[in-house]
Structures are given as structure tokens and as C-alpha cells.
Amino acid sequence: xxxxxxxxxxxxxxxxxxxxxxxxxxxxxxxxxxxxxxxxxxxxxxxxxxxxxxxxxxxxxxxxxxxxxxxxxxxxxxxxxxxxxxxxxxxxxxxxxxxxxxxxxxxxxxxxxxxxxxxxxxxxxxxxxxxxxxxxxxxxxxxxxxxxxxxxxxxxxxxxxxxxxxxxxxxxxxxxxxxxxxxxxxxxxxxxxxxxxxxxxxxxxxxxxxxxxxxxxxxxxxxxxxxxxxxxxxxxxxxxxxxxxxxxxxxxxxxxxxxxxxxxxxxxxxxxxxxxxxxxxxxxxxxxxxxxxxxxxxxxxxxxxxxxxxxxxxxxxxxxxxxxxxxxxxxxxxxxxxxxxxxxxxxxxxxxxxxxxxxxxxxxxxxxxxxxxxxxxxxxxxxxxxxxxxxxx
Ligand SMILES: *Cc1c(COP(=O)(O)O)cnc(C)c1O
Numbered sequence: 130x131x132x133x134x135x136x137x138x139x140x141x142x143x144x145x146x147x148x149x150x151x152x153x154x155x156x157x158x159x160x161x162x163x164x165x166x167x168x169x170x171x172x173x174x175x176x177x178x179x180x181x182x183x184x185x186x187x188x189x190x191x192x193x194x195x196x197x198x199x200x201x202x203x204x205x206x207x208x209x210x211x212x213x214x215x216x217x218x219x220x221x222x223x224x225x226x227x228x229x230x231x232x233x234x235x236x237x238x239x240x241x242x243x244x245x246x247x248x249x250x251x252x253x254x255x256x257x258x259x260x261x262x263x264x265x266x267x268x269x270x271x272x273x274x275x276x277x278x279x280x281x282x283x284x285x286x287x288x289x290x291x292x293x294x295x296x297x298x299x300x301x302x303x304x305x306x307x308x309x310x311x312x313x314x315x316x317x318x319x320x321x322x323x324x325x326x327x328x329x330x331x332x333x334x335x336x337x338x339x340x341x342x343x344x345x346x347x348x349x350x351x352x353x354x355x356x357x358x359x360x361x362x363x364x365x366x367x368x369x370x371x372x373x374x375x376x377x378x379x380x381x382x383x384x385x386x387x388x389x390x391x392x393x394x395x396x397x398x399x400x401x402x403x404x405x406x407x408x409x410x411x412x413x414x415x416x417x418x419x420x421x422x423x424x425x426x427x428x429x430x431x432x433x434x435x436x437x438x439x440x441x442x443x444x445x446x447x448x449x450x451x452x453x454x455x456x457x458x459x460x461x462x463x464x465x466x467x468x469x470x471x472x473x474x475x476x477x478x479x480x481x482x483x484x485x486x487x488x489x490x491x492x493x494x495x496x497x498x499x500x501x502x503x504x505x506x507x508x509x510x511x512x513x514x515x516x517x518x519x520x521x522x
Contacts, residue, residue, distance in 0.1 A: 151500055151509055153461040154339050158504035159404070163396050170392040183388030189395055190350075196317075196398065197326030199352035201359035204386035205366055208313040208335025211349040212283070213240040214384055215309050215331045218361040221246045221280055226272035228306075229283040230260045231469045231481070231489035237285055237311050238470050238479070247277050248479050250471040252486040256427045258440065258496075259292040260284050265300055267482035275480045281307045286315030286325060288426065288465070288498075289341065290434035294320055294328040301329075309333065313349075314437035316342050317405050321431045326352035331362075336386075336394060341408070341435040342401050344390040407503035408436040411510060415439055415499060418514040422521050438465055438498040447521070448497050454520040460513050463498045 152158075160167065174183060186204055193202035205211050221227065223245040229237050231250035238248035251268040252261045265282070272279045282301050284292040292310070301308045308329030312318075315325045316334040326332045334340075336348030353359050361379075364370055369381030412434070416425045424442040428434050443451055448464075455462045469489040471481050499513055 151460055151512065152502065153463060153500045155502045155504050156338060156343070158502070159397075159400075163400060166396045166399075167393060170396050171389060174389050174392045180388050181385060183391070185388050185391035185395060186386060189386075189391040189398070192395065192398055193326075193350055193352070196401075197324045197332075197352055199326045199332070200354040200356070201352065202326075203351040203353075203359060203362055203366065204391060205349045205351060205384045206386060207347040208311075208333055208337065208340075208349040209236040209240060210382065210384045211313075211333030211335070211351045212236065212309065212311060213243060214362050214365045214382070215333060215351060215353075215358075216240055216244055216246070216281070217365050217380075217382075218358055219281070219307065219330075224278055225280040226275070226277035226480070227281045227283055227309075228265065228268040228272070228279065228482075229311075229470075230285050230287070231471045231486040232258060232466065232492050233285045233287060233311070233470065234313070234466065235470065235473070236313070237283055238476055241283065242476070242479075246280070247272075247275070248283075248470070248476065249275075249277070249279075249482065250469075250476075250479060250486055250489070251482040252484070252488050253287070253492070255442070255488050255492070257290060257293075257429065258287040258426075258492070259290070260297065261488070262293055262296040262300060264482050264484065264486075265297075267484040268480075269304060270483040271480040274483075277480070279304065279306055281309055283309045283311055284329065285311040285313075286318060288434070288440050289315050289318055289437035290428050290432055291315055291318055291320040291325055291328070293429075298329065313337075314340060315435060316340070317401060317435040319433045327354070330355060331358060336390065341405070341437050342394070342397060344393045344397070346387070346390055348386050348390045348394065350386075404503040405435055408501070409433070411501060411503070411505045412436045412439055414507070414510055415514065419517060422518055436501050438463075439501040440465065440496050440498045441517075442492070442495045443497055443521075444495050446494070448495055451517070451520050452497055455513075455516050458512070458516045460516045461500060464493070464496060465498050466493060466496075468493050
């Protein structure tokens with residue numbers, strides 16, 4: 130840590146071209162790497178002109194299925210639509226309860242509520258940030274006390290690592306619930322040798338630009354091994370079409386992915402394995418340097434993460450001071466998430482698992498995510514590590 134430049138008092142003014150500015154997520158470095166291929170891919174779409182459901186859509190779906198090992202990959206307009214279409218295909222609606230973690234992105238409970246069903250919030254584990262399977266009986270209890278019919282568990286693979294499916298799936302089976310995996314942050318991760326996309330009834334992922342595999346706009350995909358469900362979701366994606374475009378057999382949505390985004394994703398998927406390795410290298414460097422300084426994220430044996438976020442736990446009210454001190458050194462750090470969903474205005478009326486959600490209630494005060502992307506070089510990462518060490522040391 131000897132070769133460090135002194136920390137600037139404030140971030141450099143915008144007029145100074147700053148190589149020194151650290152990116153929280155660097156999408157530009159990736160673009161530079163594949164720009165000629167992206168330009169050619171975009172030009173091909175402009176040439177053939179099939180902007181909706183063009184040939185790149187089928188090609189991408191084939192490659193996504195092969196990548197995950199799922200039987201069906203269905204591209205769609207966003208991760209939110211992916212979750213929504215799974216629940217629509219299962220006929221989830223008023224009177225139904227869907228259990229989900231209280232500590233997640235807002236899209237998770239949103240698609241439950243959009244269908245008139247009720248999210249029931251359960252607690253997460255402090256070590257992995259994922260659903261606590263031991264909290265599920267309390268969630269069932271709360272759902273029944275609220276007069277709701279438990280239908281499903283929406284598990285979230287938060288910050289890039291899979292939830293505990295070996296414990297989750299038998300619990301769901303025992304209670305007649307289906308499992309939806311919200312893998313918006315974990316596409317490319319593995320659980321005991323299997324890729325995200327192959328757990329539960331169906332999996333949703335997101336290609337929002339900042340996700341591990343992102344496009345240049347909104348996008349998403351659904352994965353399932355269930356042929357009937359896949360057919361229903363493909364129909365829902367196209368306004369509920371039947372045998373042709375003007376034969377409408379169910380209420381659907383406009384849930385399509387743009388051909389342009391599929392073309393972009395094909396080029397990004399080609400380097401994704403390589404980027405996952407780079408992400409894991411960055412995470413290992415953080416963990417090696419910081420595990421004696423502060424609580425670092427844990428990945429249980431047999432699992433891999435794609436590190437959508439690298440998230441520290443900074444207890445004792447020191448998180449905000451750390452974040453501020455890092456900002457003063459030009460180091461961006463972010464709070465995912467500043468509030469539990471059970472405390473958000475829109476969801477305050479929803480049942481919370483019997484026993485409460487003490488971990489989900491505390492994490493918003495303690496978590497801090499550090500810069501994380503595949504192109505974070507060792508020198509730049511060294512500045513982040515030194516900054517955290519200086520402030521907490
Ligand atoms: C990003 C995200 C979503 C929604 O994906 P969009 O493509 O932005 O609609 C859903 N769940 C989680 C956990 C996410 O992080």
C-alpha cells in the first residue's frame with residue numbers, strides 16, 4: 130500500500146479528464162473490447178430490418194438455453210416482465226400469497242402485487258443475503274392468518290449467488306408451492322455444478338445494463354424445463370396469441386425483447402464466461418485483502434457467484450461514515466438496499482412472516498457495495514482496498 134497517492138479532499142472537478150475516477154460498474158471498458166463486433170451486429174439488424182422477433186431472437190434463445198442447460202429459454206422485455214409472465218402463466222391472482230424475501234429489489238414483490246396477489250415477506254440470512262429457509266414456516270403461518278392461499282415461493286439469488294435450493298425446493302414440494310427463481314442478478318452463477326436457470330418451476334433473469342450480463346436497454350429472459358408452461362409464456366409474451374396473431378386465447382402483454390438487444394446480447398454472451406472468471410478474480414482479491422478488516426460476503430461451498438455486487442457488512446452505525454470517507458477519496462460505494470420492502474410505503478400492508486424479519490430490517494443500515502466489474506484492474510482495486518483499510522483500520 131506504500132505507492133498510494135494522497136487521497137484527494139473532494140472528487141476531481143468534472144473539467145479534469147480523470148483517468149483516476151473509479152467506476153462503480155464500468156460498461157465502457159467492455160464496449161471498447163467488443164465495439165467492432167457490436168457495430169457489425171447492429172448493422173446486420175439495420176440491414177435485415179426485422180426489428181421485432183427477428184432472427185437474432187431465436188439464435189439468442191438457443192444459446193441461452195445451451196448456456197444454462199434449461200430446456201426452454203424465452204427472451205422478453207425485462208426481468209420484471211419475466212417474473213410477471215411466470216406468475217401470469219400459473220394464474221396467480223387475488224387471494225393468493227407468494228412468499229418472497231423482504232431484502233431484495235422492488236421488482237420481486239411488484240409483479241406479485243400487480244396481479245392482485247399478496248407478497249408475504251420472509252427474512253434473509255446475514256451471511257448470504259438470501260432467503261432463510263427456516264423463516265418459511267412463519268411465512269406460511271402469516272399467509273394463512275391473513276386468509277390467503279399460499280401458492281409459491283419467489284426465491285431471489287441476491288448479489289449474484291444462488292439461494293439454497295436444496296433446502297428450498299423440498300419445503301415448497303411438501304407444502305404444494307411452486308418455486309420461481311429471481312435470478313436477475315445471478316445469471317451465470319452455479320449451485321452444486323448446475324447453472325442458475327435450472328432450479329424450481331421457472332427462472333427469471335434481467336439484461337438491464339448493469340446486471341452481470343446486460344444489454345443496451347431493457348431486456349430479460351425466462352428459463353423452464355416445463356413444455357406446457359413455456360408455450361403459455363410464449364403466448365403471453367405476444368398479447369396472449371393462439372394459432373395466429375389475431376387469435377387471442379388469453380390476456381397477455383407486449384413482453385418481447387427487441388431484435389437489436391438480442392444482437393447485442395449475442396456478442397456479450399460470447400465473452401461472458403471470460404468476464405465471470407474476471408469478476409471472481411476481483412472478488413477473491415477483495416476477500417483476501419479485507420476479510421480481516423470487515424465482514425466480507427460469503428459464498429457457501431459448492432456455489433459460485435457472478436458478483437452482481439460485492440457487499441460488505443459494516444455494523445455498529447459505521448457504514449455511512451465509511452461510505453462518506455470513501456467518496457472523499459474518489460471511491461464510489463453504494464447501498465443496496467436502503468430499506469426492507471416490508472418498510473416501503475407501497476408494501477406496508479403486506480403480511481410479514483411470523484417471527485418477523487430482523488435481519489432484513491438491519492441490513493439496510495449495515496450493507497455497502499464496493500466497485501465491481503470484470504475490468505477492475507489491480508491498481509485501481511488497490512485504491513479501493515486501501516481506502517477501506519484506512520477508514521476502518
Ligand atoms: C434488476 C432486478 C429485477 C428486475 O429486472 P429489470 O430487467 O430491471 O426489470 C428483478 N429482481 C431483482 C432481484 C433485480 O435485481
